[in-house]
Amino acid sequence: xxxxxxxxxxxxxxxxxxxxxxxxxxxxxxxxxxxxxxxxxxxxxxxxxxxxxxxxxxxxxxxxxxxxxxxxxxxxxxxxxxxxxxxxx
Amino acid sequence: xxxxxxxxxxxxxxxxxxxxxxxxxxxxxxxxxxxxxxxxxxxxxxxxxxxxxxxxxxxxxxxxxxxxxxxxxxxxxxxxxxxxxxxxxxxxxxxxxxxxxxxxxxxxxxxxxxxxxxxxxxxxxxxxxxxxxxxxxxxxxxxxxxxxxxxxxxxxxxxxxxxxxxxxxxxxxxxxxxxxxxxxxxxxxxxxxxxxxxxxxxxxxxxxxxxxxxxxxxxxxxxxxxxxxxxxxxxxxxxxxxxxxxxxxxxxxxxxxxxxxxxxxxxxxxxxxxxxxxxxxxxxxxxxxxxxxxxxxxxxxxxxxxxxxxxxxxxxxxxxxxxxxxxxxxxxxxxxxxxxxxxxxxxxxxxxxxxxxxxxxxxxxxxxxxxxxxxxxxxxxxxxxxxxxxxxxxxxxxxxxxxxxxxxxxxxxxxxxxxxxxxxxxxxxxxxxxxxxxxxxxxxxxxxxxxxxxxxxx
Numbered sequence: 001x002x003x004x005x006x007x008x009x010x011x012x013x014x015x016x017x018x019x020x021x022x023x024x025x026x027x028x029x030x031x032x033x034x035x036x037x038x039x040x041x042x043x044x045x046x047x048x049x050x051x052x053x054x055x056x057x058x059x060x061x062x063x064x065x066x067x068x069x070x071x072x073x074x075x076x077x078x079x080x081x082x083x084x085x086x087x088x089x
Numbered sequence: 090x091x092x093x094x095x096x097x098x099x100x101x102x103x104x105x106x107x108x109x110x111x112x113x114x115x116x117x118x119x120x121x122x123x124x125x126x127x128x129x130x131x132x133x134x135x136x137x138x139x140x141x142x143x144x145x146x147x148x149x150x151x152x153x154x155x156x157x158x159x160x161x162x163x164x165x166x167x168x169x170x171x172x173x174x175x176x177x178x179x180x181x182x183x184x185x186x187x188x189x190x191x192x193x194x195x196x197x198x199x200x201x202x203x204x205x206x207x208x209x210x211x212x213x214x215x216x217x218x219x220x221x222x223x224x225x226x227x228x229x230x231x232x233x234x235x236x237x238x239x240x241x242x243x244x245x246x247x248x249x250x251x252x253x254x255x256x257x258x259x260x261x262x263x264x265x266x267x268x269x270x271x272x273x274x275x276x277x278x279x280x281x282x283x284x285x286x287x288x289x290x291x292x293x294x295x296x297x298x299x300x301x302x303x304x305x306x307x308x309x310x311x312x313x314x315x316x317x318x319x320x321x322x323x324x325x326x327x328x329x330x331x332x333x334x335x336x337x338x339x340x341x342x343x344x345x346x347x348x349x350x351x352x353x354x355x356x357x358x359x360x361x362x363x364x365x366x367x368x369x370x371x372x373x374x375x376x377x378x379x380x381x382x383x384x385x386x387x388x389x390x391x392x393x394x395x396x397x398x399x400x401x402x403x404x405x406x407x408x409x410x411x412x413x414x415x416x417x418x419x420x421x422x423x424x425x426x427x428x429x430x431x432x433x434x435x436x437x438x439x440x441x442x443x444x445x446x447x448x449x450x451x452x453x454x455x456x457x458x459x460x461x462x463x464x465x466x467x468x469x470x471x472x473x474x475x476x477x478x479x480x481x482x483x484x485x486x487x488x489x490x491x492x493x494x495x496x497x498x499x500x501x502x503x504x505x506x507x508x509x510x511x512x513x514x515x516x517x518x519x520x521x522x523x524x525x526x527x528x529x530x531x532x533x534x535x536x537x538x539x540x541x542x543x544x545x546x547x
Contacts, residue, residue: 005313005324009306012325015103016332022110025428025453028337028435031109032298033172034119035333038102039179039301040126041326044133044319045186045312050148051139057192062148064185067178069152070159072130075175076123077160082168083116085442088449 030082037075043068094132095322101125102326106333112448129322165443166400169294169433173223176297180216183209183304183327187311188271196263202311207256209307210267211274216300218278223293226282227432233287242354245280248273281353288397288474290432291341292352299334302327337434344428344454346480346490371522373509378536381503381529382543388465388501390421392457394494395437396430398471398507399533405444407537408470412446414544424450425457425467425494427475458495467499470533471506477518502526505536 023031046068049061102125108118163171187209225231255269306327313320412422430437479486480493496502
């Protein structure tokens, strides 16, 4: 762990605050489901976890992949379904 | 190479979220974000070493089927439940990754690793169990009333202290101390959500959304030593989501004029009950839909105020039909959306969008409040506390100071409710007794359908 990691973390938080404050209230539900899908990025950790030696670690990775994938696929799909409905007359 | 691909996917996420700032670009933004995820997954699978691709493929397939099934089947009114449960899976995945990392190093883990694993497991597991409770409440499986017991907060504090003590003893007791952390985190998630009432759900869901991001970021810190590229990617994405959830949480709290601490520890509903007895007598006027139809017929400008009752009655399409009829007669129809109307941020907007109502007609609090002054009819559908003038004037009211929609400024206010029951905050709404207020009782959907047929007969 070095200062680079902390730097990345803090800068990402700032970027997050900057872009999210610009999202209008109308889109707050899709924002939640969409950002939720992004938190499914844990899937890459989950994929790598399946290589952990010993059975339990591997199975934890297996379940983690399932959970994260529910999050990713479900999140992006439902967001798309909602955003499709936002129309002007 | 893999760093470069993760960078591209991070750019996709940031750019995709940025495009969510307008309804016109939002859909493409979501697609870009999902492409970012695809790149990250492909990069991980193709460049990883010693991966059991068959096993990963099966797990991904199972997850994709489950996620896809719920995403296509869910009703728009059930969106809060769905988001709650997805938050839970996200948090759960993060906690599992951190756990498997712990199994790799066990008690030999460095101090830094132990701290990040503990935080990751704590936030992730708490998000998982908390989200399931939130789901249960939203789905009506668990009472939406705040569930409290004496000494609850002290008990929660003790749980947290025990948990951190267990973390401190990981180097000595290894896996057993770790189990304690997992169990207590799960328990804490349940105990933090059960005392929260139905109308505070927007805050809780936003908060759990934020937690699912924080959990991913913490898992990033866990991974950063052994898998620096993946670790950084998790930190970046997790922080984005964490920040997003925090902003929404703040907006929701502001919408209720309450602090986050008050929502989490206040257990409103239980505590307020005592003050509801002193409610003033209100003399109400109850009208039929025929009489209401005549008022609408004479009106030029109409503002619709939807609340959770609209979602419960699934009345969004009926609203649109009535509004279209009135618009065809040359009247103006606008919608006033309070930040905490419904059970999650933006809940009403999604429902009305589903019914094909243009997003340009949906106005937020600041935009719509000046409009009530020259509005002929404001129709309140299943909302209560967000239109209670006591929030402006009565310092003793539990909702005093909460920003409200000034429907009472309209020439006539038509309030549709199922019964005279008090709102969530347990206070009688003095608006109902106002000179310019009219009550039309009944289920929102049935009422609107009857109203429409009465309008057509005029």
